[in-house]
Amino acid sequence: MHDINLHIKRQDIDYSIKFPQDFETLATQLAAQINDRNFLIITDENIFNKSSLFQKSGFFKNNNQVPLDKGGMRGISRNLLILPPGEKYKNWSSIEKILDKAFSQNLDRSSLLIAIGGGVVGDMVGFASHIFMRGIPFIQIPTTLLAMVDSSVGGKTGIDSPFGKNLIGAFHQPEAVFCCTKFLESLPEVEIKNGLCEMIKHGMIHHTPENPHFEELEKLSEKYAPNSHFLEGLVPLISQSIAIKKHIVQQDEQESGTRENLNLGHTFGHAIELLSEFKIPHGQAVAMGILKSIEYAKKYGVLEDESLEKRLQKMLKNFGISTEHNFSDAEIIEAMQHDKKKKRGQIRLILPQRIGQVCPHRLNI
Numbered sequence: 001m002h003d004i005n006l007h008i009k010r011q012d013i014d015y016s017i018k019f020p021q022d023f024e025t026l027a028t029q030l031a032a033q034i035n036d037r038n039f040l041i042i043t044d045e046n047i048f049n050k051s052s053l054f055q056k057s058g059f060f061k062n063n064n065q066v067p068l069d070k071g072g073m074r075g076i077s078r079n080l081l082i083l084p085p086g087e088k089y090k091n092w093s094s095i096e097k098i099l100d101k102a103f104s105q106n107l108d109r110s111s112l113l114i115a116i117g118g119g120v121v122g123d124m125v126g127f128a129s130h131i132f133m134r135g136i137p138f139i140q141i142p143t144t145l146l147a148m149v150d151s152s153v154g155g156k157t158g159i160d161s162p163f164g165k166n167l168i169g170a171f172h173q174p175e176a177v178f179c180c181t182k183f184l185e186s187l188p189e190v191e192i193k194n195g196l197c198e199m200i201k202h203g204m205i206h207h208t209p210e211n212p213h214f215e216e217l218e219k220l221s222e223k224y225a226p227n228s229h230f231l232e233g234l235v236p237l238i239s240q241s242i243a244i245k246k247h248i249v250q251q252d253e254q255e256s257g258t259r260e261n262l263n264l265g266h267t268f269g270h271a272i273e274l275l276s277e278f279k280i281p282h283g284q285a286v287a288m289g290i291l292k293s294i295e296y297a298k299k300y301g302v303l304e305d306e307s308l309e310k311r312l313q314k315m316l317k318n319f320g321i322s323t324e325h326n327f328s329d330a331e332i333i334e335a336m337q338h339d340k341k342k343k344r345g346q347i348r349l350i351l352p353q354r355i356g357q358v359c360p361h362r363l364n365i
């Protein structure tokens, strides 16, 4: 797959997303990117225990073919920090661990941090690198489908606060992203589905003859099975999905306009997640949120393509993504009161019009 290059106007910087096919190529490309700099790799326990990157490939064993850390990989464990997994650790305490380890390894302003993880690790490492000695570079190596197509692209970094998710953070672009789809082999099915929902969201926001993402996902959904054959079919669609996120981020890095479209399904979705006490996984809640936004698009007369709802329902069913819940509109609207996107009593919803076209809508609550 070809590299995808991003240009960020605000800082006039460019970086690329590379697609190493296997872990050996990843190691070689990463070593070249690190060059002779001091670095710290951060991952989480699940990835460390389950991914063959750490288990089989020799990446973290002594492998002199990989000139990381100059003398091979013998000393690599010194450069590795393994955090506990999950959203509940996306907090200050993990940031402190990253910073303490970076100081104890003598990292300085010429060093870099490397995130090997899902959105949780990626967001935290991005934020830690933004504040370590007032900012050092970092590299994203996404290991979940969601992180590949969404969180590793675009430079939003941060942690959660007891007052809400992602309330503390910064815009800090990575210096490079290495998207190696081999990581998906150890990823649980529920996490594949979370990523698929964000891909569907991209397909609903942006659709062109060159990149008919929604239709490609529809075709793929006909062949859904939780196996490696399905993953092979999924791989080319990952770069299509990243291209859409790139397109939007390049237009509006700091979400003053079109980047807001990426919230499609999320305002309703976050409310549904909250009402379910986070028992409904994020992607599934977003899918329910997108369906709810189609209902509202009908209600406010902005839906142009009546077939959209049925097509989306069919695709979600094919992917085995449940859209059943028992929450009423009143409960959902009540839960939306806590949404951080609420401004002066108004929620800005993103509503679908047709495939590839959405519009903002203000809802007074």
Ligand SMILES: NC(=O)c1ccc[n+]([C@@H]2O[C@H](COP(=O)([O-])OP(=O)(O)OC[C@H]3O[C@@H](n4cnc5c(N)ncnc54)[C@H](O)[C@@H]3O)[C@@H](O)[C@H]2O)c1
Binding pocket: 044, 045, 046, 047, 050, 051, 085, 086, 087, 090, 117, 118, 119, 120, 121, 123, 143, 144, 146, 147, 150, 151, 152, 153, 154, 155, 156, 157, 165, 166, 183, 184, 186, 187, 188, 191, 194
């Ligand atoms: N920065 C952004 O623009 C942006 C966009 C979307 C979401 N996010 C953030 O991303 C986070 C969600 O990311 P996520 O869905 O990747 O969650 P995650 O990082 O918690 O990963 C999901 C689970 O999969 C495990 N895992 C990761 N890779 C694995 C692998 N290859 N094999 C086996 N297990 C693996 C993790 O340990 C975790 O248990 C949220 O905190 C969200 O706020 C950020």
Ligand SMILES: [Zn+2]
Binding pocket: 198, 266, 282, 286
């Ligand atoms: Zn999301």
